[in-house]
Amino acid sequence: xxxxxxxxxxxxxxxxxxxxxxxxxxxxxxxxxxxxxxxxxxxxxxxxxxxxxxxxxxxxxxxxxxxxxxxxxxxxxxxxxxxxxxxxxxxxxxxxxx
Numbered sequence: 001x002x003x004x005x006x007x008x009x010x011x012x013x014x015x016x017x018x019x020x021x022x023x024x025x026x027x028x029x030x031x032x033x034x035x036x037x038x039x040x041x042x043x044x045x046x047x048x049x050x051x052x053x054x055x056x057x058x059x060x061x062x063x064x065x066x067x068x069x070x071x072x073x074x075x076x077x078x079x080x081x082x083x084x085x086x087x088x089x090x091x092x093x094x095x096x097x098x
Contacts, residue, residue: 041048
């Protein structure tokens, strides 16, 4: 019972901290980067927006490709590990006894 109470108290403290952080971010967000109507980049025109769109078009397929290659490599390692385990278990010399 004490564990449950301690867990609930911990969760309520975490929730309060997250809510406080969200409130601070929401209050400070409007004035964070907007100085005299300009953001970090400066003035935004059609060329800037178009280039940003092209960067997004290139980024997401590239991200999907890189993550797919990582997954393929991990699957390849997993299959090699499974094959080695199967070969080790199937070897007659390792089946206990004298």
